[in-house]
Amino acid sequence: MNEETLEILQMNALQLLGIQLEGFDMDDLKGISNHIKTPFTNTTRKQYRNELKHFIVHMNSNKIYHYTNTFGVNFLIFKFKKYKQVYIIGPYMEQRPNERRCNELLQSANIKISKLSILKQYLLRIPLCHHVKAQKMCRLAIRFLKKRNTSYETVKIDLNFHATSEVLAASKAQIDYTLQEIEQRYNLENQLLTAVENGNVNEALSILNEMNLSVAGLRRVKDDVSNEQYKAFLINTLCRKAGEKAGISLVHIDEISEKYAAIIDQTMDSETLNEVIHLIVKEYAERAMRTKANAYSPKISKVIQYIEQNLDSTLSLNELAGHVNLAPSYLSRIFNQELDQSISQYIIALRVKKGRDLISRTKMSVSEIATYVGFKEQSYFTQCFKKQYGMTPLKYRMEHKEFY
Known part of the structure; x- marks a missing residue:
């Protein structure tokens, strides 16, 4: 099939x-x-x-x-x-x-x-x-x-x-079901922020679609248009915070936020507001990606963007070199020169950083996070995490809870 x-x-x-x-x-x-x-x-x-x-x-x-x-x-x-x-x-x-x-x-x-x-x-x-x-x-x-x-x-x-x-x-099972549903919604919300912060556009939009499913009937206010406006303002505010963490200049953040606040306020159609929410997430994530990439030469920036967009996949030097039409050995050399680390070291560090964000922002298990960010083994993720942050993922979670 x-x-x-x-x-x-x-x-x-x-x-x-x-x-x-x-x-x-x-x-x-x-x-x-x-x-x-x-x-x-x-x-x-x-x-x-x-x-x-x-x-x-x-x-x-x-x-x-x-x-x-x-x-x-x-x-x-x-x-x-x-x-x-x-x-x-x-x-x-x-x-x-x-x-x-x-x-x-x-x-x-x-x-x-x-x-x-x-x-x-x-x-x-x-x-x-x-x-x-x-x-x-x-x-x-x-x-x-x-x-x-x-x-x-x-x-x-x-x-x-x-x-x-x-x-x-059993009554406990009924309550547990409800709590799991609420927890899943907040996990998705924080996964969205992490994806926006890391400039992962496609991932952010995919998570947004999941979020829309998980709150299909949720109503904070009575009429549909006001409810979609509420969601749009909320997403705009959350993405502002993610953009700030990504290093986007405050001037640019304010410009984006103000632009969409005006659009949301003037839009009186539910479907259009849903499209606006997608545009908000897309623009913040794209700006975060450009902000991170602008610090390097065009070829290396393109490689970094490709790595961030495919972080959960198996990435090889040949694949990355082919993406920018360079010889693998040459790409490896100039990457080391600009970032002072090898491509494999950069990929691991980026995966661990993304894992760290999910550790502090969600209740996803360490095993789920390890798989989500591209590690085949939880034990290797834990080993790399401890080397990078000086403690295990669970200890980090106890000391750095951000959103729950």
Whole structure:
């Protein structure tokens, strides 16, 4: 199966509809379960696991399954038997329920009204999408992944994951779910700041898209336009701080901030405001990248920009030399002359620095951070971190918490 095709479809689903398209191995019950569960789903029950496994195994490869859970959240599911894959489009809702409706949903599911805040927190992160549009996206995915221009029948299913109060998740698990959702939002926010500060434009925009998904239904104020304005002002303020840390001159920061503050204030359309938010992140990140690169010769600046944009990839001297049309030995020599360190030393130092920022700004585990910044082994990341900052990542976190 073409992974590139899946990535293009995922990007289209996210950018055009704001919803996810995810693929899972058929035997990845945990992954599938985590994707469709609610805060109240007791995933530890043997009956739950058996029912889910039975459904996946006996899915008809020529049908689309439409699952709507107890709270009106939708998923479209289809199977690619040849590659033993299950694909899920969603979660999504056609309409977000008001508080009265949320109370009714809790009562029908035999869940205590005291759990209202947990339900609202769950529903706030579910994006809105018309079912017809989601179905079109699903058929498009089938067409390109399976290379079949066939219109599959859509079948409604009910997995009965909330049949009685006895099968609900434990109260602690419900609360933990909510806390994890909130923590994830703040982690993404701080990952965005780190990407902007380091001038990683594509990464910053990718994280912004993730952030938009995670707060799909979050409302700080009542009407949509004011809510988008609130988000835009917030992003502008956060990016100002990231730009300051990146070394952008305060004059330039003030110019960018003032320009976008005026645009936000005058824009009265939600979609346009969303585009403005992307422009804010892009401009601050690009300015940070130029600020860092301007200290060196054009060829070395170009190499540094390439390294920063591909920091989580395996970077070789030949690849970098080819990027600027120089002989590897010559690039290595002039890089050493300008930065007083080798290319490999620079890459490691930059990865560790980025890891340090995430250590202090997020609750991501050291293992997650090590992988995120391009280290294959956590132990090597820890070794390099200790050499660069004189302490372990966990000790650094205890002494330098910035945003939580």
